[in-house]
Amino acid sequence: RKTRMGSVICGTEFNYRIDTEYGMNNDGFIAEGTESIVFKGIKYGRDLRYSCALKFKPKPRLKDFMNREYKILELLQTCRSVVRILDVIEDLRDFTVPYKEGEICAKNYFCVVEEYIEGDSLQDFCIKQWFTYNVDTKKWERNKIKYAYREIVKFQNQIIQFMINLCEIMKFVSNINGENGKTTPNKPIILH
Numbered sequence: 001r002k003t004r005m006g007s008v009i010c011g012t013e014f015n016y017r018i019d020t021e022y023g024m025n026n027d028g029f030i031a032e033g034t035e036s037i038v039f040k041g042i043k044y045g046r047d048l049r050y051s052c053a054l055k056f057k058p059k060p061r062l063k064d065f066m067n068r069e070y071k072i073l074e075l076l077q078t079c080r081s082v083v084r085i086l087d088v089i090e091d092l093r094d095f096t097v098p099y100k101e102g103e104i105c106a107k108n109y110f111c112v113v114e115e116y117i118e119g120d121s122l123q124d125f126c127i128k129q130w131f132t133y134n135v136d137t138k139k140w141e142r143n144k145i146k147y148a149y150r151e152i153v154k155f156q157n158q159i160i161q162f163m164i165n166l167c168e169i170m171k172f173v174s175n176i177n178g179e180n181g182k183t184t185p186n187k188p189i190i191l192h
Contacts, residue, residue: 009054009095009111011087014045016054016113018097031121035061037099037109040116043086051116052086056109062090065112081169087113122162129155 009016018028022040030038030053041054057065066088076082092106102108120128131140 007095007097009041009089009092011043011089011113014043014048014087016041016043016052016087016089016111018042018054019051036112037104039097041113043113051118053083053114053116055112055114056104057112059108059110062110065110076173079169079172081165082173083117084115085112086115087111089113 007017019040019042020026020028023029028039028041030040032038036055036057039054039056041052043050043052070085070088073082073085077084089111092104092109092111094106096103096105119125127140130143132143133139134141
């Protein structure tokens with residue numbers, strides 16, 4: 001995957017481009033999920049420059065996203081643990097980036113710009129605890145380090161703390177009310 005240099009996405013107030021210095025192949029790629037293809041981006045304009053996440057979603061999902069998901073995410077913005085949406089770009093104009101057998105372009109995709117959260121996914125965090133990437137063989141190999149019981153307990157404590165924090169977030173998200181954006185346990189907008 002090589003990003004075409006000079007590919008700019010014109011947003012509402014700022015411009016965005018893929019951060020070609022990020023990723024294993026310096027292509028900015030972060031991940032592909034069931035609903036979007038995510039690249040690390042750069043938000044710039046008015047003498048400002050910030051990292052962001054560019055989520056490219058299939059064009060047929062635009063109406064549903066704007067009518068449902070975007071409204072729910074707006075209600076959740078009072079929770080600091082919910083990622084911020086910075087912009088929604090419905091028309092990518094002449095922006096194009098090759099992806100797999102096709103390309104991401106205005107005909108097929110729209111873009112949701114979100115704040116970029118530095119760090120690893122929980123999966124990557126766990127892999128890096130136990131495995132090392134061998135550049136020569138291009139494979140993940142099990143670390144030869146023997147782990148002491150104390151280190152395993154420490155790791156378990158981190159997971160427990162993570163789960164407690166996640167439960168607090170889920171409690172907040174599950175109690176947010178669609179009518180007024182306040183937390184109301186009896187009228188949740190989201191159920192998990």
